[in-house]
Amino acid sequence: MSILSNDALTKENKGNALAIGAEARKAKALDNSIIDSTIGMLYDEEGKFFTFKTVERASCELSGREKYSYGATCGTKEFHEALYHWIFRQYYDEFKENTYLGCIATPGGTGAICNTFANYLEDGQKVLLPDYMWTNYIQVAREEHLGYTTFHLFDSEGNFNLSDFEDKCLSLKEEQGRIVVVINDPCENPTGYSMSYTDWIGVVEVLNRISRDSTPVVLIYDMAYIDYDKRGFDASRNNIRLFEKLNDSVLTIMCFSGSKTLGLYGLRIGAQIAIAHTEKDIIEFNTANDFSARGKWSGASTLGQNIIVKVLTSFKDEFAEELEYARRLLINRADAFIEEAKSVGLKHLPYSCGFFVTIPVDNPLKAFEDLKKAGLYVLPIQNAIRLTLSSITLEEVKRAVHIIKENI
Ligand SMILES: Cc1ncc(COP(=O)(O)O)c(C=O)c1O
Numbered sequence: 001m002s003i004l005s006n007d008a009l010t011k012e013n014k015g016n017a018l019a020i021g022a023e024a025r026k027a028k029a030l031d032n033s034i035i036d037s038t039i040g041m042l043y044d045e046e047g048k049f050f051t052f053k054t055v056e057r058a059s060c061e062l063s064g065r066e067k068y069s070y071g072a073t074c075g076t077k078e079f080h081e082a083l084y085h086w087i088f089r090q091y092y093d094e095f096k097e098n099t100y101l102g103c104i105a106t107p108g109g110t111g112a113i114c115n116t117f118a119n120y121l122e123d124g125q126k127v128l129l130p131d132y133m134w135t136n137y138i139q140v141a142r143e144e145h146l147g148y149t150t151f152h153l154f155d156s157e158g159n160f161n162l163s164d165f166e167d168k169c170l171s172l173k174e175e176q177g178r179i180v181v182v183i184n185d186p187c188e189n190p191t192g193y194s195m196s197y198t199d200w201i202g203v204v205e206v207l208n209r210i211s212r213d214s215t216p217v218v219l220i221y222d223m224a225y226i227d228y229d230k231r232g233f234d235a236s237r238n239n240i241r242l243f244e245k246l247n248d249s250v251l252t253i254m255c256f257s258g259s260k261t262l263g264l265y266g267l268r269i270g271a272q273i274a275i276a277h278t279e280k281d282i283i284e285f286n287t288a289n290d291f292s293a294r295g296k297w298s299g300a301s302t303l304g305q306n307i308i309v310k311v312l313t314s315f316k317d318e319f320a321e322e323l324e325y326a327r328r329l330l331i332n333r334a335d336a337f338i339e340e341a342k343s344v345g346l347k348h349l350p351y352s353c354g355f356f357v358t359i360p361v362d363n364p365l366k367a368f369e370d371l372k373k374a375g376l377y378v379l380p381i382q383n384a385i386r387l388t389l390s391s392i393t394l395e396e397v398k399r400a401v402h403i404i405k406e407n408i
Pocket residue numbers: 040107108109110111134184189222224256257258259260265269270
């Protein structure tokens with residue numbers, strides 16, 4: 001007989017990125033030639049943790065109250081406004097005119113995903129996830145008493161699989177009469193795939209077809225890596241603009257990550273941002289999600305919110321330049337990976353930009369163990385291994401390609 005409940009007895013953080021990352025860091029501390037390509041944080045070319053100077057400056061300039069006081073559960077108005085301006089950019093006025101917006105500050109993008117999973121499905125229903133995904137979605141779903149099912153992210157040509165996306169949406173509509181679907185774009189984790197404008201038009205058309213009879217649909221737009229899109233700020237914002245065209249019964253909830261955009265990983269700050277087409281939906285969004293936030297974490301970090309407000313208002317241009325530099329670090333590593341992989345004949349899934357690249361393998365756990373012995377830590381995932389470009393230097397990227405080629 002255990003003191004844990006029967007349900008809790010089956011809970012264990014096994015093989016996840018944080019646990020493997022901790023093991024890799026320990027190994028690297030003992031032998032610096034080991035490559036730690038596990039955790040999704042950005043490091044510079046000297047192998048040091050990358051900190052945005054504007055973020056540091058903003059943090060130093062805040063008063064005690066601005067850093068440590070309690071705030072409202074949903075976050076401050078200034079935080080909401082700063083994020084709206086950053087995310088919608090030149091389209092903000094248009095969104096204000098044509099839609100209803102709501103925002104809840106959360107502990108990271110993870111908090112935004114938790115709240116959304118919690119409030120738009122009944123217990124036991126399923127969320128729709130891509131087959132190549134950030135696997136923590138599954139753990140969050142479990143915590144919120146939900147199941148999941150997947151759609152194929154790619155078709156046989158390596159393009160976005162719109163047809164399977166539609167089929168799986170239709171099956172869920174039939175099964176449970178409502179749909180909550182996650183799309184992580186651009187720079188998808190773990191593949192680095194970014195959807196085109198045409199792919200997004202297709203998604204909007206599918207969701208509009210499915211919700212024509214007022215079936216409730218929630219599109220969770222996990223935008224964790226949005227500011228690392230190598231096409232620049234405009235490409236991703238043009239895609240977001242398409243959400244204005246969704247039907248009244250489709251609610252878009254964007255999950256913003258302060259970890260990725262501003263490198264505030266450990267501070268745990270993010271936001272759940274809703275785009276609704278009726279006032280009723282946004283009132284309900286604010287009420288239910290404010291309640292969940294209070295019940296789960298009470299309030300998000302005041303320090304995190306105020307750093308973000310200062311950086312995105314007082315230091316915006318300088319911060320954008322720093323982001324450009326960070327993007328360039330990733331592009332250089334990705335170019336080196338692709339060139340080296342091509343030269344040795346190492347296959348990888350379609351990649352466009354971002355922190356990660358994915359290599360299909362038959363036995364991911366064996367590959368993980370073999371690569372570990374050869375001095376390379378990667379993340380084993382379903383049918384593949386994930387190499388993290390953000391945490392390794394150019395020299396390590398090239399070395400990693402050869403280690404993989406020789407050991408799997
Ligand atoms: C795809 C994706 N979404 C969301 C998150 C959540 O990040 P955080 O909670 O730190 O903002 C991550 C983190 O790795 C991620 O990779």
